[in-house]
Every structure is written in structure tokens, then in C-alpha cells.
Amino acid sequence: MPELPEVECVRRSLSWVIGERITSVDIRRPDVVTGDCSPNGLLRGQCVVGLRRHGKQLALVSEKGTVVVHLGMTGTLLTVQHGHEGWQQDRHVHLRWRTGKGACVIFRDPRRFGGVWALKDESALSDHWRLLGPDALTITTGQLIPRLGATRQPIKSALLDQRVLAGVGNIYAVEALHRAGIHPMSVSRHLDARDVQRLARILHHILREAIRAGGTTLRDYTDSLGVKGGYALRHRVYGRGGLPCKKCKTPLADIRLAGRSTVYCGSCQVLL
DNA sequence: CGACTCTCCTGCTGGC
DNA sequence: TGCCAGCAGGAGAGTC
Numbered sequence: 001m002p003e004l005p006e007v008e009c010v011r012r013s014l015s016w017v018i019g020e021r022i023t024s025v026d027i028r029r030p031d032v033v034t035g036d037c038s039p040n041g042l043l044r045g046q047c048v049v050g051l052r053r054h055g056k057q058l059a060l061v062s063e064k065g066t067v068v069v070h071l072g073m074t075g076t077l078l079t080v081q082h083g084h085e086g087w088q089q090d091r092h093v094h095l096r097w098r099t100g101k102g103a104c105v106i107f108r109d110p111r112r113f114g115g116v117w118a119l120k121d122e123s124a125l126s127d128h129w130r131l132l133g134p135d136a137l138t139i140t141t142g143q144l145i146p147r148l149g150a151t152r153q154p155i156k157s158a159l160l161d162q163r164v165l166a167g168v169g170n171i172y173a174v175e176a177l178h179r180a181g182i183h184p185m186s187v188s189r190h191l192d193a194r195d196v197q198r199l200a201r202i203l204h205h206i207l208r209e210a211i212r213a214g215g216t217t218l219r220d221y222t223d224s225l226g227v228k229g230g231y232a233l234r235h236r237v238y239g240r241g242g243l244p245c246k247k248c249k250t251p252l253a254d255i256r257l258a259g260r261s262t263v264y265c266g267s268c269q270v271l272l
Numbered sequence: 273c274g275a276c277t278c279t280c281c282t283g284c285t286g287g288c
Numbered sequence: 289t290g291c292c293a294g295c296a297g298g299a300g301a302g303t304c
Binding site: 072074110111112152153157219258259 | 274275276277278280281282283284
Binding site: 001003056070071072073074111113114160162169170259260261 | 295296297298299
């Protein structure tokens with residue numbers, strides 16, 4: 001499931017598209033698109049000049065329009081080389097961009113929690129991303145302190161709230177809280193400056209480490225070239241409910257918080 | 273207004 | 289072996 005590291009790996013693996021012109025766009029499911037879902041709205045005829053990421057969102061920027069892709073849970077952007085037409089039988093492929101050289105980018109999303117926004121230009125992108133908090137990879141302690149201080153939400157819920165900071169999903173939230181020794185039910189504004197600093201450092205560290213490993217593949221995730229991520233091997237708590245904590249051997253608790261499974265160590269992680 | 277819970281969607285898993 | 293309920297999850301909508 002794509003969180004910040006996976007989206008960043010998709011972005012990097014898609015860099016070949018920069019400088020390419022989109023010659024045609026196939027729209028199989030217009031309902032995954034918000035905004036102008038015509039081929040022109042989706043960059044037909046435009047040259048891709050950049051790929052930008054904020055949190056879990058990826059933007060294909062052209063001279064004119066910009067397309068933002070959100071991968072949701074099961075979404076992928078895949079590079080398909082000319083001659084490999086197997087995707088045509090795949091009912092989960094919703095969009096396809098064809099480039100001048102014949103290579104394509106396809107948007108595939110079985111569960112359709114993801115989606116695509118067609119925006120007029122890069123200033124519309126700024127507006128779109130203004131709703132999100134600072135990117136989790138670069139957020140500073142100084143930015144995080146007032147944002148966590150403003151809410152009584154449990155810290156786990158706050159980390160998942162994209163308006164607080166952008167890019168953290170369930171996996172990296174539970175991993176970061178375990179390494180920081182903070183109980184997921186801790187009230188966000190009870191964290192003191194040192195707690196927040198430690199949490200920010202750990203988030204940066206984990207996210208960078210995960211990007212280096214190619215992201216987390218639980219089952220399906222790959223980057224745009226089909227490469228799986230190796231970071232799942234490094235998970236210490238996610239998916240390990242009931243198993244011994246890797247630090248202290250206490251069986252890990254598995255509860256539901258903010259509607260999602262939340263694994264933590266009742267011994268290592270302090271309730272604040 | 274803030275903090276919950278519900279809903280969307282499909283594929284895999286586990287129990288009978 | 290086959291069927292189906294249950295579960296997974298991000299984020300926006302709805303509720304209290």
C-alpha cells in the first residue's frame with residue numbers, strides 16, 4: 001500500500017517520462033478522474049516537464065496542465081513498453097498515457113481508493129496541495145510541534161491525518177511510534193518538544209530507509225518498473241500483533257485505532 | 273468545531 | 289473442494 005516511500009519510488013522509477021510528449025490518452029474509467037476528464041485535460045499533446053511529489057500524491061507537470069495521481073491502497077503507475085499489450089485485458093487499468101516513443105504509463109487500481117485530478121496548471125497544484133500539511137520527509141520539529149499541540153487526537157490518528165503532515169500511512173505510523181517509544185493512544189498535545197523532536201527524527205530516518213529499500217511490498221506493490229520493495233523485512237511491529245516485541249520480547253498488542261489495526265508494545269511504548 | 277464512525281471497493285483468507 | 293463472511297486500508301462524508 002503506497003505511502004510516502006512507495007510513491008517516491010514510483011516517482012523515481014518514472015523519471016524517464018520527463019521530456020516525453022503525451023501523444024494520446026485512453027480513458028477507460030472517467031469516474032476515477034476529478035476535473036476535466038477529456039484527453040486534453042489529461043495532458044494529451046503536452047510535454048512532461050516534471051514529476052513532483054507531496055506526501056502520497058504524485059504530480060505529472062506539463063507546460064500547460066498538471067495531473068495529480070493518488071494511489072490510494074492498491075493503485076500503481078506502471079511503465080509499459082511498446083509491444084507488451086497484456087494490460088489491455090486487465091479490467092483494473094483505468095487510464096493510459098502513450099508517449100512519443102511508444103512506451104506507456106498506465107494507472108491501475110483494483111480497489112479504486114485512488115484517483116486522478118486534472119488541474120489547469122501548476123498554480124492549481126499549489127492550491128490543491130495547500131490542503132495538505134508539510135511533507136513528512138522534510139517536516140521540521142518546529143513545524144510539527146504546533147501541529148501536534150493543536151489537537152487532542154491520539155498521536156497515531158494525528159500522524160495519519162494528512163492535514164497535519166503529509167505522507168504517513170498506517171504502516172509507517174506504527175513503525176515510527178514503536179521506535180520512538182510512544183504509545184499510539186498518547187494525546188498528541190501531551191508530547192513535549194523532546195518527544196516531538198525524537199518522533200520527527202525517527203520519521204525522517206524510517207522514511208529514508210524505506211525509500212532506500214524500495215518501499216514496502218506486502219503483496220502487490222511495485223514501482224513503475226515492476227520492482228518490489230524490501231522494507232517489509234525491516235518492520236518491527238506492523239503485521240506482528242501477538243508476536244514478541246523485538247526490543248523487550250513482550251507480546252505486541254493489536255488494537256483498532258482510527259479504524260485501523262494498530263500494533264504496539266505495551267511495555268516499550270509509554271502513554272503520554 | 274473537533275473528534276469520532278461510516279462508506280467506498282475488491283481480492284484474499286480462513287472457517288465450515 | 290467450494291462457498292461466503294470478514295478483513296484490509298486512505299480519505300471524504302456524515303454524525304454527535
